Structure formats: structure tokens, C-alpha cells
Amino acid sequence: MNPVIELRDVTKDYGGGRGVFDVSLAVEQGEVFGFLGPNGAGKTVTMRNLMGFIKPGSGAVSINGMDCFDDRAKIQRDLGYLPGEIAIMDEMTGTKFLEFMAGMKKIRDLRRMRELIELFELDPSRKIRKMSKGTKQKVGLVCAFMGSPGIVLLDEPTSGLDPLMQSRFIDLVLEEKRRGATIMLSSHLFEEVERTCDRVAFIRAGRIAAIETMDDVRKSRKRVFSVAFSSEAEQSRYLASHAEARASGSAIEVVVSGLMDGFVKDLATYGVADLSAREQSLEELFLHLYGMDGKGAGNE
């Protein structure tokens, strides 16, 4: 099967180690593909290459077999895009902007636009300049999805959205996937990628570190337990026989993978005042999977 979105050995070098280097990936029809990496890793540069806003120094970027730079007008007829920074047409109201964009995209049926406005509880009547970051983001999301495009590129889609709206966004992506859309989204938030994506590429310092299925990532992800002991003596006793445990303030942290059984039974032989668990953060996952330090380009 031919991929819908493809980058082959793409390099855009801004000097000083900045940019993207030898990036290759392929997104199949109907797939939701995550592009995960810390600040400055090269997510936006990659997205802008796909949008045909910039031409790579070397390598090939294509959508449906067409060159993203040379054929951008044709590609964009069936493409929705959410930029990382929405700073356009500030003087227009949200309503005027959406109508203007619908006109540009030749969308005649505005029902989907109204549905999306309702979904995100968006009040588009104010001037974009006066909107909060989250409200602008909603305008951008409505704009990206209102034409029910076959391909959607989203650069940090939930930035500025509150948890309820983040969860509406996740539902929307899953609904669009069922419709058959091919979606690529960049993020530095593990959760939205985990809940929406079939596969994920990790990018760091402009280079792809790995491309994995979400199932494989989930399997390799561990839990971090924070344990507060009933006394300092109990904490010392635990630390003395558990080299993997790290002291963290008045508690200790233990990373546990696989079955919890052994960890829980062992812990029950100590005096425990409090116990909480969390998923590994993106940085910890990076460190765990690739022995990396989780930092971006390192030159920001």
C-alpha cells in the first residue's frame, strides 16, 4: 500500500545543530500518527515541510505521491491544518475568519463547522485579537476539521485547551479516524498521543529516535510509585535493601514494570503511610526506551 504521507531522508539544516536531519517516516491511509518530542526537537519544521511552507534542503516530502512544495495548492484541497502558532487575521472576528476560510476551501455546507463550534463550546463572535489562547486554538481546530478533509495535520493541537476540551479533541480525532481520515499530530504530551494514535515517532534534536506502534510503547511503559513510610527508620530499612529506589523529598520513588504482585507483597512488610502511582513521564519514557536525557535540541 502506498503511504498517504511520506518523508524520505528529509534534512532542513538551520545551522548550529538546529533543524531536522535525515527524517524518514510514512503514514498509511486511515492511520493516526503521533509525532512526539520535547520543545525544539523539530516537530514544527517537519509539519511546515509537509504543508509546503518550506522546501527541504535535501530529501523528499510527499502527500498522496505529490511533492509537498511543488504541488501544495493541489494537496491542500483535501487537507486540514492546525498551525502551532495561530496569529492570523487578528482583526477579523472568529465567525468572519471561519466563513472566509470556508470560502477559500470551497466548503459550501457549513453544518460541520457549526457542529464543531458546538463541540468545542466556541463563541466565535469576538475579534481573534481579543481571544484567549484556548479560544484561538478552538477556532484553529474548527478550521482544520470543518471541510471533513481526507488528511489532517495538527501541530500541538491541544495547546491552551482545558482538560474537558482536550478530551473532546480526543473524541473528535477518534471519530475522524472512523470516518477514514489520515491524521498526523505533533505533541509533547504523551496522553493525547497514547489515546489517539496507532503509531508514534519519537523525535529528538532533529532526528527520529524511533517509530513504534502504540501497543509496543504501552507494553514498555512502566509505573512510578511514590511511597511515604510510617517513619524514617522504615524508609532507611527499605532503601538499604532496594538499590533501585530513589529518595524524593520525604518519600521514595520506585519504578515498577510488569506484574505488581511482587512489589505490593514486599511493600506490605514495611510500615507505609501513603502510596501513589503515576505513569512514566515522556522524559522518563525517553530515558527508559533509548537511554536518552529527554532534552530537545540541547541548544535552545
Ligand SMILES: Nc1ncnc2c1ncn2[C@@H]1O[C@H](COP(=O)(O)OP(=O)(O)OP(=O)(O)O)[C@@H](O)[C@H]1O
Ligand atoms: N526559520 C528558522 N530559522 C532558524 N532556526 C529555526 C527556524 N525554524 C526552526 N528553527 C530551529 O529548528 C529547531 C526545531 O524547531 P521546531 O520549531 O521544529 O521544534 P518543535 O519540536 O516544534 O518544538 P516546540 O515543541 O517548542 O514547538 C529549533 O532549534 C528551532 O530553533
